[in-house]
Amino acid sequence: MNAVNEPGRNRPLIAAAVLGLAVTFGAGWAVGHSGDSGNGTSQVATSAGPATPAPSGTGEETEMPSQTAEPGENPVQAGSVEAKLPSRNKWKKAPVKEFTCPDATVRVSTSDQLQQALDEARAGASIRIEDGLYTGEFSTTADGSAKKPIYLCGGRDAVLEAGAIKGGYTLHFDGASYWRVDGFTVRNGQKGVMVDAGRRIGLQNLLVEHIGDEAVHLRTGSTQNVVRGLTIRETGLRKPKYGEGVYIGTAESNWCEYTDCKPDPSNDNFVVGNTISEFTSEAVDIKEGTTGGVLAGNTFDGSGMTEGDSWVDVKGNGWLISGNTGVDSRADGYKVIEILDGWGWRNLFSANRSTVRGDGYAINVTKRRSDNVVLCNNTARAAGEGVTTVKCRK
Template sequence: MDATRTDSGPSLFLIRASGTVPSPTKSPSPTKSPTTAPPADGLTARFVKTSSWNGGYRADYVITNNGSTKTTSWVLEFDLPSGTTITKSWSATHTWNGQHHRFTNLSYNGDIAPGASEKLGFNASGTGLPLNCTINGKPCRAVAPTTPPPTTPAPTTPPPTTPPPTTAPPTTTPPAGAIVDVATSPQLQAALSTARPGQTIRLAAGTYRGAFLTQRAGTASARITLTGPRTAVLINDGPAGTAPSCPAPTAGWDPGYGLWLYDAPYWNLTGLTVAQSKKGIVLDNSHHVTIDGMHVHHIDEEAVHFRRSSADGIIRDSVITDTGLVQQGYGEAVYIGSAKSNFGCHGNSGGMDRSDRVQVLDNQIGPNVTAEHVDVKEGTADGVIRGNRFDGQGISGANSADSWVDVKGSGYLIEDNTGTFRTPGTFANGYETHNLLDGYGCGNTWRDNTSDLGGVGRYAIRITSTSKCSSNPNVVHSSNTVTVTGAVDGLTNIPTTP
């Protein structure tokens, strides 16, 4: 969406009924450990096949810390039967020797707090499944097939029978341990307001209504984790009160955000749901935040916003549907950065919003996302949009919202995504670029994307200007494909690169 947008004041709302992947390199086969002892550091790993096709499949390993102390690193190993190979991997460094495969953590996902999880994933050619799995040299063991956090004990007092006011202060002081179990909205508000590095806030199933804000920072070596099952649902019935000139935590004002991180870097948000709020998850000056396995739906405006230089963030393995219920043109699923018209509020890095290096990985986005599925704003750079499934049904066309992905930033890699469109909806092109700021909207790369525009959209990939990017051109590889009847004018409007 290219129209000016602001977040400076309350509105009236309808009543409402959540980098480049390292290339594999061969390494010597490590010595296998015994297969009887349980993992000494509390780590377990669960294999999850996420999709399959003729002659291959995609899978994750979910690594969970069931111990009482934070881990600092992990190594996962397994064997594959003869005839099955790994063609691509992510979220880990992959080496192998013959049929033995080894995955080691990256810089951002080696530290796993108690009760939290991280994932690695891969594509396989062949149908053989992993054997002899070990994590840090011990058997992976099976864990529960549902969301990783253990069942939370029942609260000692029943939750209130009516939702608390969105402006009510926390009334429960959370425990001060490494794991904080919460089961009510006041408990969650208190836990968010007092969270400290290395702590895990663990939600019980249930509905949590209120304003959920944290201004507490984790660290690179001690991230803070908020986790819960999909049935833990955060809802904000706001907005309320008088807004400041620029969005910032202000006494007496509830912006209506489902979950708001402000000056709160190094968080993990895993598993839970955010719904029925003005905006879903908003990150302001909150870098290195990972959003993993979340469900965000039925949101008045955008679902997830990386804002005010919230760089190096990740959203992966999440589901986003039903956005823009009130402001259709503002119903983006993932919004990276800010329009230049809003740099006055959010341009905290040299006058710009530098929400750089954000990764959007392996998400299901749509249907009924009324604006772009990923809107990459001018002033941002070097992100990755990979492995997502875009269902464009319901895109509104309001305020130029008529594509899956609109790239106004530079240096983005857009690869291995699958996009479809079916009416109802308004659709112009699958992927677009725009040049709203000098030097931006250039140097982006598309490869291995599959597009079906339903015979409505013009191009799978439309590059708006080549003259404005003559020194740093956008590149569309010939490995991108579009169904024969899927696009009115074909794959792209520029020559492809092998």
């Protein structure tokens, strides 16, 4: 959503190397294969207008035919970043590899012990959260390093709760970098996991649920972080219009509060292989001011949306949106929006499968000449207006 939803205080900015990663995202995911075929009638998208709608109520999957798109004629406008169109295989190059938690150097079993461990953490530490309920607003400013990250790990029955959906962050990385976070449950806060000015943090296999606003937020120059394999559900319980699953960056209306009136460069973040449901706004909101990220291999169920009208809003530049599967939207599957001149440009859509069951498009590029590229391997079922607003590219 475009609404203001980031109460807090100013954060410093931090802006990068890339490590290899290959991730398996489940059956039916074939990133970058233009031969990915649907099971139903072909649907033609033209450069002059919207795609021809599929027959109403058939539920058939439609695949875009192989056509060559003409890139936008207008250059990226002033105020934006000159982002390049990403490679369709960029999803393989996540900055944080999938990891296994090492043996614990510290074990905690109470809320006080957990906060103390977060305060005293040093590079190479491995904190193990024992099963149990941990109540509080937990935070850290500690840094690991590239060779010695800090691990924070626990099972699903280790539950962190802020205590209320009307205030506070359940888990806050406040200027902290090089953490590896795995396995436990985060719930019952206004926000679930907040990363401010964090770099190379890996959030992996968490359950984040029953949250007042958004479940996970990467903000104020948080770069090269990876949100991988999370189960996210029940967001927007405080205010439905703020109920995103994953929120990247800062809305332009808040730049003066958080980033000295400049774009929030929360760049090169990866959101991969997550399952997001029961969200009231978007599953993922990619804000203007962010560049170079990857949204790949995720599953979205929009049947609980009450405020958003698409699974994903894309307002940043140079993002790869690839191999995602979505069902049930109020209007569109994915929506690319130029909320600010020169933003919402040069994003690439590849091999996404959409069962929209809504009145809009699977991929709605709202400004046609913005150098966004929709490959012909994207497919759609039950999209009232068709696959996309632009001609597909082979």
